[in-house]
Amino acid sequence: xxxTLTVDGERWRRHxxxxxxxHPGIVPVAKGNGYGLTLPRLARRAQWLADxxxxxxxxxxxxxVGTYDEVEQAASRYAGDLLVLTPxxxxxxxxxxxxxxxxxxxxxxxxxxxxxxxxxxxxxARFVLEQLTSMLRxxxxxxxxxxxxxxxxxxxxxxxxxxxxxxxxxASHLGEVSRLINDVVASGLPTRTVxxxxxxxxxxxxxxxxxxxxxxxxxxxxxxWLGDRGALSVTATVLDVHEVExxxxxxxxxxSAPKHGHIVVVSGxxxxxxxxxxxxxxQSLKARAATLARGGLDAVGFVRSPFSIDGxxxxxxxxxxxxxxxxxxxxGARVPHIGEDIDVRVRFTATxxxxxxxx
Numbered sequence: 001x002x003x004t005l006t007v008d009g010e011r012w013r014r015h016x017x018x019x020x021x022x023h024p025g026i027v028p029v030a031k032g033n034g035y036g037l038t039l040p041r042l043a044r045r046a047q048w049l050a051d052x053x054x055x056x057x058x059x060x061x062x063x064x065v066g067t068y069d070e071v072e073q074a075a076s077r078y079a080g081d082l083l084v085l086t087p088x089x090x091x092x093x094x095x096x097x098x099x100x101x102x103x104x105x106x107x108x109x110x111x112x113x114x115x116x117x118x119x120x121x122x123x124x125a126r127f128v129l130e131q132l133t134s135m136l137r138x139x140x141x142x143x144x145x146x147x148x149x150x151x152x153x154x155x156x157x158x159x160x161x162x163x164x165x166x167x168x169x170x171a172s173h174l175g176e177v178s179r180l181i182n183d184v185v186a187s188g189l190p191t192r193t194v195x196x197x198x199x200x201x202x203x204x205x206x207x208x209x210x211x212x213x214x215x216x217x218x219x220x221x222x223x224x225w226l227g228d229r230g231a232l233s234v235t236a237t238v239l240d241v242h243e244v245e246x247x248x249x250x251x252x253x254x255x256s257a258p259k260h261g262h263i264v265v266v267s268g269x270x271x272x273x274x275x276x277x278x279x280x281x282x283q284s285l286k287a288r289a290a291t292l293a294r295g296g297l298d299a300v301g302f303v304r305s306p307f308s309i310d311g312x313x314x315x316x317x318x319x320x321x322x323x324x325x326x327x328x329x330x331x332g333a334r335v336p337h338i339g340e341d342i343d344v345r346v347r348f349t350a351t352x353x354x355x356x357x358x359x
Contacts, residue, residue, distance in 0.1 A: 003354050028046045083105075237267045310333075
C-alpha cells in the first residue's frame with residue numbers, strides 16, 4: 001500500500017562500480033532527497049564505494065553534500081571528507097557544526113570577504129574556491145581569484161582547489177572551462193585541482209588532455225546514482241476501485257464522471273511529490289506545445305497522471321490528494337484489482353517514496 005522505488009541491487013552496484021572506475025577522483029554527490037534513494041542510503045553506498053577502491057582503482061576520499069544541515073546525516077555513514085556545496089557564510093548552520101564533524105568538512109567559499117571571515121574563525125579550515133560561471137549563481141570573478149591568491153600567499157593554507165558549477169543543456173562546456181582554468185593560472189592561486197560538474201565523459205577526457213598538470217575531479221550525482229534507469233522501477237498500489245456512470249459525483253470537489261468507467265484510487269500524492277511538477281526549463285517548441293495541451297486538458301478537468309496501467313498513462317480524476325490519487329479508467333480498459341501494483345513515472349529528485357527496496 002505504498003509508493004515504492006525498487007532497485008535491482010546487483011545491476012545498480014555494477015553501475016556504481018563502473019562509473020567510479022571510469023572517473024578517478026570522482027566526488028559522489030548526496031543531497032536533498034538523495035535523488036529519491038534517500039541521503040543516508042547514498043552516504044552508506046559512498047562508503048561502500050570507498051571500501052571497493054581496490055576493485056575500481058579509484059580511491060574515494062570525499063563525499064559532497066548540498067547544505068550544512070545535511071552534514072551530520074552523511075558524517076555518521078561515510079568516513080571521509082565532506083564537501084559542502086552551498087557556499088560558506090558567516091551565519092546560520094555553517095557556524096553550528098559539531099566540532100568533531102567540522103574537522104572533516106571542506107567548505108565552499110564564493111566571496112573574498114567570506115574567505116577572510118572563515119580563516120579568522122577557523123584558521124585550520126579546508127576549502128575550495130568557487131568560480132563564477134555562466135550560471136551566475138555563486139562564485140568569484142578573475143579579479144576576486146587574484147585577491148584570494150594575495151590573501152592566501154604562497155602556501156596552500158587550507159586550499160583544496162577551485163570549483164566550477166556549470167549549466168545544463170549547453171552544446172559544450174569546454175570553451176568556458178578553458179577560460180576559467182586560465183583565470184586560475186593567471187590568478188596565481190597555489191592549486192592545480194579543479195572540481196567540476198555537468199561535464200560529459202568526452203569533455204572530461206579532452207580537459208585532462210588539454211591540462212595535464214591539473215587534477216580534474218568530477219562531482220557526480222544523477223549520472224552516478226540514477227545513471228542506469230533500467231535498475232530502478234517505481235510502483236504504486238491500487239487501494240480501491242469504484243465503478244461510476246456518467247454524471248456520478250466523486251472526490252473532494254464533487255466532480256462528475258464524464259462517462260461510464262471506474263475510479264481507481266492509488267497510493268502516491270502530493271506528500272510524495274506526485275502532481276507537484278518542477279519547471280523543466282525546456283524552451284523548445286515541442287515543450288511549449290505540450291504545456292498548452294496540458295493547460296487545455298486541465299481547463300476541462302482532465303490532467304494526465306504519471307500512473308500507467310498496462311502501459312497506458314491514465315488521467316487524474318481530480319487533483320492528487322496528500323497520500324493518494326484518484327484516476328479515471330474509461331469503460332473498455334482493463335481495471336486493475338485492489339492490491340495490484342502499477343507503474344509510475346516520476347522525477348526522482350522531486351519524489352519521496354514510502355519505501356525503497358534494494359533487491
